[in-house]
Amino acid sequence: MDPDDDWGVAVIATVGRQLKLRREAVGLRAAEFGAAIGYGEDLVYKIEGGKRIPRPEYLDRADEVLSAGGLLAAMKEDVKRVRYPKKVRDLAQMEAKAVEIGVYECNSISGLLQTPEHARVLFEAAQPPYSEDEVERMVAARMARQSVFDRDPAPSISFVLEEAPVRRPLGGTMVWRRQLERLVEVGRMRNVTLQVMPMHCETHSGLDGRIELLKFADGTAVGRSDGAFSNRPVSDLRQLRILELRYGTIRAQALPPRESLVLIEQLLGET
Structure with a gap:
């Protein structure tokens, strides 16, 4: 997240905290939870720590594995609003x-x-280079x-x-x-x-x-x-x-x- 995006940072931090509380409540370690939903342990920690924005499918799988009854999946709308840079x-x-x-x-x-392909080439040409996730996020924002x-x-x-x-x-x-x-x-x-x-x-x-x-x-x-x-x-x-x-x-x-x-x-x- 952009550090000056107070609202976005707060939303992602809250989502991460809820995911961690749910995971711990059912007694799953981060590595076990990651394996169950098809993601790495490192990404689980980053999302729970508010360092990464979870994709919609991540929240859907988390909702299923943690038996959250739709509460985690419902957060997709909040995450969607802050997915793009402020x-x-x-x-x-x-x-x-x-x-x-x-x-x-x-x-x-x-x-x-711009077409998505044109936008992606522009972002990939930037120096210092953006990460792949940053490129995809910015392309999605431009298309939106x-x-x-x-x-x-x-x-x-x-x-x-x-x-x-x-x-x-x-x-x-x-x-x-x-x-x-x-x-x-x-x-x-x-x-x-x-x-x-x-x-x-x-x-x-x-x-x-x-x-x-x-x-x-x-x-x-x-x-x-x-x-x-x-x-x-x-x-x-x-x-x-x-x-x-x-x-x-x-x-x-x-x-x-x-x-x-x-x-x-x-x-x-x-x-």
Whole structure:
């Protein structure tokens, strides 16, 4: 767990404590319990100590072996809520409420548009490297955010992507091809506008980093930018105006949506 995620740490610690109490109540040692549910003794200790997040199947098996009558399995819902990093949960909650979402991405393809394979390659390329469990957790979190496309009524979403990341065959030909297919699929949605910033554009307002804008039904908004306000979320009207001006200028300089899709389809045809 993230050490600053107080609520998440508390939930996982409580779940671990309940598992340990149940195990000890039936007289099972950690090694015996692990063998009974198909997990190692070391993992049992880590989960009971609040150091690891149990998977749903772990809680299901624990419930059966410890004859908990569904009490342990019921904790899956609490665990599910804290499975993803706090900053991802916070962002996903805001995206789930937004009626308008605008994203400019400069160094990679937006997380809302990534395929699982593309996201996994990105996380695996990080230095120092993440553990396999961390990679899987972050990929799952990124994919969970994409439920925003399934909302009804659907929010209005606009993306501006730099041409270079779209052209980069990250993960090899098949991963790249599937990613291009995903861009075309999302770009054709009625509530989505997808644009590409061409490499021949000499300068534009997004050269200092990513921009996000989220607008809500009550008229409020939140924005964030790598190159402004220390990358902190801002809701002050003056600061929001600055981000909206930059994002609007970027959209005006990017290829129109139809031309952007044509470019992506051409790349797809070349793979």
